Amino acid sequence: MQVTTIGLDIAKNVFQIHGVDAKGRVVLRKRLRRGQLTDYFANLPMCTVGMESTRGAHFWARILGTFGHTVRLIAPQFVKPYLKHGAKNDPNDAAAICEAVSRPHMRFVPQKTTEQQDLQCLHRVRSRLIGCRTQLCNQIRGLLAEYGIELSQHISQVRKALVQVTEDAEQRLSPSAKSLFALLYEELCGLELRVDEWEARVAQAFRRDPLCQRIGEVEGVGPVTATAVVAAIANGSTFDNGRQFAAWLGLVPRQHSSGDKQRLLGITKRGDPYLRTLLIHGARSVVFRSSSKTDARSCWISEKTKKLGVTKACVAVANKNARIIWALLAKGEPYRRAAA
Numbered sequence: 001m002q003v004t005t006i007g008l009d010i011a012k013n014v015f016q017i018h019g020v021d022a023k024g025r026v027v028l029r030k031r032l033r034r035g036q037l038t039d040y041f042a043n044l045p046m047c048t049v050g051m052e053s054t055r056g057a058h059f060w061a062r063i064l065g066t067f068g069h070t071v072r073l074i075a076p077q078f079v080k081p082y083l084k085h086g087a088k089n090d091p092n093d094a095a096a097i098c099e100a101v102s103r104p105h106m107r108f109v110p111q112k113t114t115e116q117q118d119l120q121c122l123h124r125v126r127s128r129l130i131g132c133r134t135q136l137c138n139q140i141r142g143l144l145a146e147y148g149i150e151l152s153q154h155i156s157q158v159r160k161a162l163v164q165v166t167e168d169a170e171q172r173l174s175p176s177a178k179s180l181f182a183l184l185y186e187e188l189c190g191l192e193l194r195v196d197e198w199e200a201r202v203a204q205a206f207r208r209d210p211l212c213q214r215i216g217e218v219e220g221v222g223p224v225t226a227t228a229v230v231a232a233i234a235n236g237s238t239f240d241n242g243r244q245f246a247a248w249l250g251l252v253p254r255q256h257s258s259g260d261k262q263r264l265l266g267i268t269k270r271g272d273p274y275l276r277t278l279l280i281h282g283a284r285s286v287v288f289r290s291s292s293k294t295d296a297r298s299c300w301i302s303e304k305t306k307k308l309g310v311t312k313a314c315v316a317v318a319n320k321n322a323r324i325i326w327a328l329l330a331k332g333e334p335y336r337r338a339a340a
Contacts, residue, residue: 003028006049007098009090010060018094019047024102029091042067050101052076052093053109061111072101073109107248110238112231119205119231123224126198127274133191140184147172159188202227211235215325217335219297220282220317228275229325236330242323249276251319267315276318283317284310297338 003019006028015037019028032040037060041049046068051057053073061071074097082096100106112120137158141151144165149172151161162185166178173181206212206223209230216226239245246252250270256263269276287310290301304313328335 002045003047005098005102006047007094007096007101008049008051008060009094009097010051010054010056011090014090016090016094018091018098020098020102026095029094031090038063041069044069046070048072048101050074050097052079052097058112058117062113065111071111072106073111074100074106075109078106108238110233113234116231116234119227122198122202122205123228123231123274126195126202126224129191129195129198133188133195136184136188136191140181140188144181147177149173155188155192159185159192162188199224211329214334215328217337218321218324218328219337220279220286220321221325222282225275225278225282228278229329232272232275233326233329236326239326239330242326245326246319246322249279249322251276251279251315251322279318279321280314283314283321286317287313295338 002021004022005020007018009016009018013034015032015034017028017030017032017040018026019030021027030040041064044067048070049064050072051060051074053075057073061073064071079093079096079100082099083092084095085092133155137153137155140158140162141153144151144161149161149165151158162181165173166182166185203223206216206227209227211230211234212223212226215221215229216223221229233239233245236245239248243252247268248271250268250273252268253264254266254268256265287301287305290298290305301313301317304316308316324335327333
């Protein structure tokens, strides 16, 4: 019998295959080593292959796609409900993936190209460096607080204050402590230089990509957000409309409704938290500047701010921006600014 659907549980060295035919009967259970996987699928008739979107999944999706297979990536949390018997092992995981990929309303993860992964690597390294810089600043502030020296939270203020506290006129620090904080100052300056280098790389990638430049015209969307969106969804063809994209980002309210009683809670916060954070922070800058503008979009934002408050208005603008971005990517149209 011909295999029509396969659940592939990928790992570092061992891969588990679970295949069913058109009637859902199990016709294939196999365990392969990493070096055997390519040759096996090259000789297998074309079928639908499901995988969890874990480490290496996009690479294997591209490899298996070259053999004519239809590859579907699923978020791990959507596979877990199909795990049978409560026992987690490779055969059960592959069977759960096979069951999940056959569901008609399953939401799949967009496959990434090599160019998208290049962009994503830029963002991951940049985010890590920013986190390291923040951790270092917090440590410096905490250490100086033990000497009775309180610093502002802003990074530039911490850098300026470090120069002052390491001077000879500062009596609250011993020579040993001054030497220690001088080394921390050098480390902070080095991290800031590295962050600037990666910011320049992101800006360069933004200038090279016409898709990034198109969605960068939207208010509240800069080079960082634009490149992050393209790295996540490319042309937006995975989603049927902008509402689905906004829901995928977790920018829609959670529901706890029953019968005629409709109850809306905070946003779901599903999807990519990094991309959602960028959109909300970008929307925050738009909200703060809307009060001095008179165009239709700014008036709408001002009404939302008065009615819902600043925080909810920022989320509303982020939701609207997500829908606009999807339309620009999916339809290929230029952005039209709101009329005054």
